[in-house]
Amino acid sequence: MEVEKARCECCGFTEECTPAYIAAVRAEYLGRWVCGLCAEAVGDEIRREDGTLTTAEALDRHVAFARAPRARPRKAAAAAPDDLVAAVARLLRRCLDSPPASPAAPAPPQGRKVADAADA
Ligand SMILES: [Zn+2]
Incomplete structure (x- = not known):
């Protein structure tokens, strides 16, 4: 064509x-x-x-x-990338700090019996 x-x-x-x-x-x-x-x-x-x-x-x-000079939306445009970077950084940090909750997280029940016995 x-x-x-x-x-x-x-x-x-x-x-x-x-x-x-x-x-x-x-x-x-x-x-x-x-x-x-x-x-x-x-x-x-x-x-x-x-x-x-x-x-x-x-x-x-x-x-x-x-x-027209892109002055009008400039302020907003300048602010956005920083916000975005901060947001992404926050998101990344959150991911690294706390891995997704897994079902294996709760303490095993066996440990509790021992603790109870020690208290009594
Ligand atoms: Zn056009």
Whole structure:
């Protein structure tokens, strides 16, 4: 099957598509090629505005959003890895400290008799 590399104008994602698919997307998005994810986001944008937004406006809006400096979610993104590492470390430590409870753990009943006798 003949495929071409198409690059999303919004997020820069490249995808291998058939020329027919590329042409169809271009026709729908004013000559621009957008990946499926961005196409969906653009569609959402239009729906959110009750159809008053043109495809071009929605595209521009999404491009601006996609290209905006990723400062907004940065704080959360920076915090997440540490939390994740800590969580994994905690999990590992817990596994190492206490091996899964096994049925062999309870003390053998024989020992108890001896202890009782010693107490009495
Ligand atoms: Zn995209």
